[in-house]
Amino acid sequence: MTDPHRPEADARPAAVLRGLGTFLPPRVVTNHELSERMDTSDEWIRTRTGIRERYWVEPGTATGDLAVEAGARALKSAGVDTVDAVVLATTTPDHPCPATAPWVAARLGLGRVPAYDIAAVCAGFVYALANAAGLILAGVADRVLVIGAETYSSILDPADRNTAVIFGDGAGAVVLEAGRADEPGALLGFDLGSDGGQHDLIAIPGGGSRQRSGGNPPDPAGSYFTMQGKRVFVQAVTSMGGSSRALLERLGWAGDTVDRLVGHQANVRILHAVADDLGIDRERAIVNLDRVGNTSAASIPLALADAAAAGDLRPGERVLLTAFGGGLAWGSTALVWPDINPNRHHPTRPERWTP
Amino acid sequence: MTVLAENTIVEHIATIMAEKFEIPVADVDVTAEFETMKLDSLDLVELAVILTRTYGIELDDFDITDAGSIEKTVAMMREKGLRTA
Numbered sequence: 001m002t003d004p005h006r007p008e009a010d011a012r013p014a015a016v017l018r019g020l021g022t023f024l025p026p027r028v029v030t031n032h033e034l035s036e037r038m039d040t041s042d043e044w045i046r047t048r049t050g051i052r053e054r055y056w057v058e059p060g061t062a063t064g065d066l067a068v069e070a071g072a073r074a075l076k077s078a079g080v081d082t083v084d085a086v087v088l089a090t091t092t093p094d095h096p097c098p099a100t101a102p103w104v105a106a107r108l109g110l111g112r113v114p115a116y117d118i119a120a121v122c123a124g125f126v127y128a129l130a131n132a133a134g135l136i137l138a139g140v141a142d143r144v145l146v147i148g149a150e151t152y153s154s155i156l157d158p159a160d161r162n163t164a165v166i167f168g169d170g171a172g173a174v175v176l177e178a179g180r181a182d183e184p185g186a187l188l189g190f191d192l193g194s195d196g197g198q199h200d201l202i203a204i205p206g207g208g209s210r211q212r213s214g215g216n217p218p219d220p221a222g223s224y225f226t227m228q229g230k231r232v233f234v235q236a237v238t239s240m241g242g243s244s245r246a247l248l249e250r251l252g253w254a255g256d257t258v259d260r261l262v263g264h265q266a267n268v269r270i271l272h273a274v275a276d277d278l279g280i281d282r283e284r285a286i287v288n289l290d291r292v293g294n295t296s297a298a299s300i301p302l303a304l305a306d307a308a309a310a311g312d313l314r315p316g317e318r319v320l321l322t323a324f325g326g327g328l329a330w331g332s333t334a335l336v337w338p339d340i341n342p343n344r345h346h347p348t349r350p351e352r353w354t355p
Numbered sequence: 356m357t358v359l360a361e362n363t364i365v366e367h368i369a370t371i372m373a374e375k376f377e378i379p380v381a382d383v384d385v386t387a388e389f390e391t392m393k394l395d396s397l398d399l400v401e402l403a404v405i406l407t408r409t410y411g412i413e414l415d416d417f418d419i420t421d422a423g424s425i426e427k428t429v430a431m432m433r434e435k436g437l438r439t440a
Contacts, residue, residue: 048397230400230416237404273401276375277408 014186015133015144016179017335019078020342022172022305023069024292025057028348031165040161050268054168054293055347056153063171064094067104067149070171070301073343074145075108078175084141086115087132089124089148089297091326092155093117096207104147114141121202122264122325123192124148124297129176129321129333130190136178147173148297155204157224166266167225168293172301184315185338191247192331198235201228202326227326236270239330240322241277247332248278248320255279259317260307260337264324265289265299274322286312296325305344308337315339361429361439364410368425371405385425412437 030053031042045051057066067088075081086108088101101115120127125148132144149171156164179186205211206222240263248255255278263271268287275285288306295302300321307313315337322332365385373380376398383392389399399416406428407414412435422428433439 047395230396233397233400234404234415237401238408269397269401273404 008182010180010182012181013137014179014181014183014188015129015136015176016183017174017185017187017338017340018177019074019076019080019175019340020172020301020305020308021070021073021075021077021344022170022302022342023066023073023345024055024170024302024347025061025066026347027056027058028053029056029168034165038159038161038164040165045165048267048269049166050287050290051166051293052290055170057151057169061151062094063090063092063149063151064100064103064107066151066169066171066298067100067147067173068107069345070149070173070298071104071108071145071147073345074147074173074175077341077343078177080143080175081109083110083113083143083145083175085113085132085135085144086110087118087128087135087144087146088115089118089120089128089146090150091119091121091124091296092151100149101147108145110145120297120325120329120331121327122266122294122296122299123323123327123329123331124325125172125300126190126321126323126331126333127192127329128297129174129187130192130331132176133187133190136176142178144176145173146176147171148299148301150296150298152225152294152296155223155225157221157226160224160226162229163225163227166294168295170292170295170298170302172298172305174301183338184336185340186335188334189247189250190331190333191243191250192329193239193243194327194329196327198231198328199326201232201235201328202226233267233270235328236266236324237273237277239324239328240264240270240274240332243330243332244274244278244320244322247334251334253318253334256281257318258320259284260313260319261285262300262303262307262319262321264322265292265303266294266324280320299323305342306346308342309344313337359439361433364429364432364437364439365425367409368402368406368428371402372425375401375405383425388423389420406432410437
């Protein structure tokens with residue numbers, strides 16, 4: 001009998017994961033702290049979302065600062081100090097213009113390489129992976145630094161208990177390199193999609209040309225992040241499930257042969273519903289949102305690094321990544337987990353812990 | 356499309372309630388109001404997703420909240436086009 005986990009010889013070129021680094025800012029914000037500030041409770045937040053605590057930046061720290069920290073750790077994890085391009089996924093760039101990635105590349109001492117941002121909200125990291133894989137397969141770059149970094153604390157409405165309790169700040173990054181499709185770490189395919197007909201479900205209404213060209217003065221309330229939670233819940237479950245199923249079918253992977261489901265860390269109930277839909281045991285769904293909240297474009301690398309540190313993600317395991325967010329936009333990719341050494345900075349949790 | 360008996364669908368929903376929401380089977384009453392079953396708002400959203408996927412009838416949590424119980428939810432699904440034997 002053939003080992004379902006052993007990839008067949010496949011000399012096709014592919015983008016291969018070589019390193020992983022993450023960074024969380026120092027300040028932990030517990031549910032208890034939030035319940036002192038607004039009408040909510042630890043119990044309400046935990047039962048609705050699964051979140052216990054998240055990290056928020058101190059005043060003055062921006063997305064680019066977190067991206068530099070995570071990027072440096074990913075380079076160290078990969079054992080390299082140069083790349084050919086930097087792709088940064090974020091919803092919370094340092095400035096509306098220019099992109100944050102060039103500044104991050106310069107701060108990392110990466111020279112004059114192409115560097116740009118990807119705006120796909122919570123699906124941003126998967127979109128950035130697809131984009132970087134495209135650069136590699138098109139021969140534009142041999143090695144790409146892909147970063148997901150967010151400071152949602154800078155766009156949250158302090159009076160909106162439905163969003164303020166969910167989101168956290170953080171960054172994660174990977175190094176992708178040209179390699180072969182049969183190597184562990186090779187990104188084996190992508191399924192991406194969007195539905196702009198529902199762009200209003202997750203939005204920052206103001207601050208863009210739609211508001212500015214209207215001649216209206218900027219409305220401070222319009223600069224906050226808004227989300228229609230229940231409708232998003234439904235779309236998240238159906239989009240991540242459908243996208244994952246399409247990819248698994250293309251790869252010939254049955255749901256029960258997936259060792260680890262690493263979904264966007266929005267809500268533990270969404271993750272469990274997606275696992276149920278795909279026929280993947282709930283125990284195989286990686287969950288770290290209880291400790292970091294929803295970190296949007298940073299959530300997947302943070303979940304990967306935490307799982308690897310906890311021993312929940314081992315070389316040779318089949319891993320399915322799937323994400324969903326504003327746009328609406330969603331995407332999935334898959335890989336066999338490579339033997340890498342993630343470089344993880346977690347301010348209050350040691351390198352290993354027992355969940 | 357297979358046409359299921361109405362009581363089969365009622366039983367299926369009762370099974371979902373027991374398995375997904377960890378309600379003891381004995382406590383699942385198909386005529387009881389959802390409010391009395393200690394469900395929170397997201398439970399009904401999850402139920403709507405599962406029923407939409409299983410039966411191909413577009414539902415949301417408001418539909419289910421309005422229906423109020425398992426039996427009435429199946430009746431509402433029939434009004435939306437679900438064919439039962």
